[in-house]
Amino acid sequence: MELGALKYIAVGLGVGLTVIGASLGLGKIGSSALEGMARQPEASKDLRVSMLLIGALVEGAAIIGLIFCLMTLIL
Amino acid sequence: MNIGEMIAHHVLDHDWGISLGGFRLPITNHSVTMVVVSILLVAGMYFVARTGANGKRSLLTTLAEEYVTFIRDGIVLPNIGETGRKMLPYFCTLFLFILSMNLVGMIPEAKTATSNVSVTAALALYTGFLIFHNGIKAHGLIGFLKGFVPEGTPVWLAPFIFVLEAISTIIKVGVLAVRLFANMFAGHLVLFCLLLIVFIIGKLYLVGGIGAVLPVMGMEVFVSCLELLVAFLQAYVFTLLTSIFVGSVVQGH
Helix, strand or coil, rough: CCCHHHHHHHHHHHHHHHHHHHHHHHHHHHHHHHHHHCCHHHHHHHHHHHHHHHHHHHHHHHHHHHHHHHHHCCC | CHHHHHHHHHHCECCCEEEEECCCCCEEHHHHHHHHHHHHHHHHHHHHHHHEEEEEECHHHHHHHHHHHHHHHHHHHHHHHHHHHHHHHHHHHHHHHHHHHHHHCCHHHHHHHHCHHHHHHHHHHHHHHHHHHHHHHHHHHHHHHCCCCCCCCCCHHHHHHHHHHHHHHHHHHHHHHHHHHHHHHHHHHHHHHHHHHHHHHHHHHHHHHHHHHHHHHHHHHHHHHHHHHHHHHHHHHHHHHHHHHHHHHHHCC
């Protein structure tokens, strides 16, 4: 269990968990937006804009986590 | 073939090594791209403004009006209210600046200025300054500080909530910078590392390297399309969040 090997295991775990969290969040956003569009097709435009905006915010959090994982790998 | 060096050369920022009397000038890839694109933007906007100068209607004036109306009715007025009209030029400039910096990075040998944390930190620092300035202008210093703590909290709880809200504001501004930087940087890093996969496999097995070109190029096209979407989305999110932060301070609790 050398230090170099532990670093790779840590980065792999970090990236995997981050992607799981991001996918769960984005899936929930997409499903609720689609459900709202199915109930009220005339609100479809507003729902699409909100969905993209909140998707960008959640994905920002996930990418911040990924960048931290990459920093542990490189530095 | 040193992979770290190649990544550092193509994706990260490095200066051109021009010294002026013992002082290395900050002429780097990103700053040169930023200056060139800014000059092109200013010249382009001057040209657009001059085209519609004498009431002449043309496609360019209609496009510019559509754009300003989009920013005004979608981003500034709903979130900030009437006091936002004075800040409308700044928001139009901010959106166009971030969008053009993001899109120029998709051209093959051009660098993305917003994939440098200094550029995004400077933009976010100006957002912080706007929050501070508008909060003090709208409510005065005492009112601005009182605005952090909502009405009707018990007196013993107020200091904790004040500290929490102050730290939260600073972190929101910081995350604004890191979100834009991380999205742009990660996109270009993934694009470059996909190309590196071909060379790494090719060093081991030459035939494998040749065969890996087609799937990798397919992935590259897909990731490039995704990055075009992310460029527009991140510019919109940065401008929208700036207007939401300023609006929440101007309107008070």
